[in-house]
Amino acid sequence: RKEVEQDPGPFNVPEGATVAFNCTYSNSASQSFFWYRQDCRKEPKLLMSVYSSGNEDGRFTAQLNRASQYISLLIRDSKLSDSATYLCVVIDYGQNFVFGPGTRLSVLP
Amino acid sequence: EAQVTQNPRYLITVTGKKLTVTCSQNMNHEYMSWYRQDPGLGLRQIYYSMNVEVTDKGDVPEGYKVSRKEKRNFPLILESPSPNQTSLYFCASSKYNEQFFGPGTRLTVL
Secondary structure, eight states, X not given: OOSEEEOXXXXXXXXXXXXXXXXXXXXXXXXXXXXXXXXXXSOOEEEEEEOTXXXXXXXXXXXXXXXXXXXXXXXXXXXXXGOEEEEEEEEOSTTOEEEOOOEEEEEEO | OOXXXXXXXXXXXXXXXXXXXXXXXXXXXXXXXXXXXXXXXXXXXXXXEEETTEEEEOSOOTTOEEOOSXXXXXXXXXXXXXXXXXXXXXXEEESSXXXXXXXXXXXXXX
């Protein structure tokens, strides 16, 4: 079983739609959680951290459920510029970053 | 400007010809790592380094070597490249919880 799993996608949604991505992780000792964004042929960049209480950054909302070992990302009012691959990232013991395979999003005009 | 640089950005080589991909960061980060990214497999960690002279294997270290003689540099060495090492490689550094990635090196081994 992979350490971090994500919906494979691709998700094709119209502009203005709300879309949600899910991620599960297998190591219950995982300490920190993030969503990264990766544009085509570019390097990944941090989108937002994920906190136990849930957190919001503009149109983006991240949730963490430690009991279920589940992380989610909600994007409201999708823009064309949101088209990218979204990577779920978990930090294991120490500073070992574990990346999920990513979910590709295409926002269509 | 705070950044991670990698060179070369693109490389086509032949099986068995030793190569080095350089990585340098100017943020004084202690933690650096190398990843490879392949379609359907996502980013997989090759090696990481918690500090100077401290390196550890990641998930896919076979066929790779690294060194960390100084804080800013973390080169990736392929002693005898093989076609299954054709991939997109990223170097990254971090101080706390955010990783900063280099622009990537696209390697093709014929």
